[in-house]
Amino acid sequence: MRHFLAAMLLAGVGGPVQAQSLSEPSEFLQLSSERQSAYVEGVLQGMSYVMLNYDTAGHEKWVACVRTQSLEATVGDVLRLLKENPGENRDPVPWAVTRTISTRC
Numbered sequence: 001m002r003h004f005l006a007a008m009l010l011a012g013v014g015g016p017v018q019a020q021s022l023s024e025p026s027e028f029l030q031l032s033s034e035r036q037s038a039y040v041e042g043v044l045q046g047m048s049y050v051m052l053n054y055d056t057a058g059h060e061k062w063v064a065c066v067r068t069q070s071l072e073a074t075v076g077d078v079l080r081l082l083k084e085n086p087g088e089n090r091d092p093v094p095w096a097v098t099r100t101i102s103t104r105c
Helices: 002-011 025-030 033-053 059-066 071-084 086-090 093-102
Strands: none
Touching: 025 071, 025 086, 025 093, 033 059, 033 071, 033 093, 071 086, 071 093, 086 093
8 A cells, every 4th residue: 555655646646746735625625536535545644654653552453443444435524524614624634634533433
């Protein structure tokens, strides 16, 4: 999976990859579904990396929980959260991903 994400980023899924991060949820909502998926997957991999490298208890349980739902379904949950809760639009997108995952894991 790690190599798949790296290949997508290097290939620039849907066009060239920009080196800037998303600062607004509105920017995330304008991305293609492929880029939204790559972005959410990157956030999830970053969360996993931090948990693993800081020996956070429950890493394996968290990973198993995240994998109980497809990436597409998780992206759908993030999109639903952003659209149904306008207050979330003031926070960076990784917070929406974290909130989405934390409701089930």
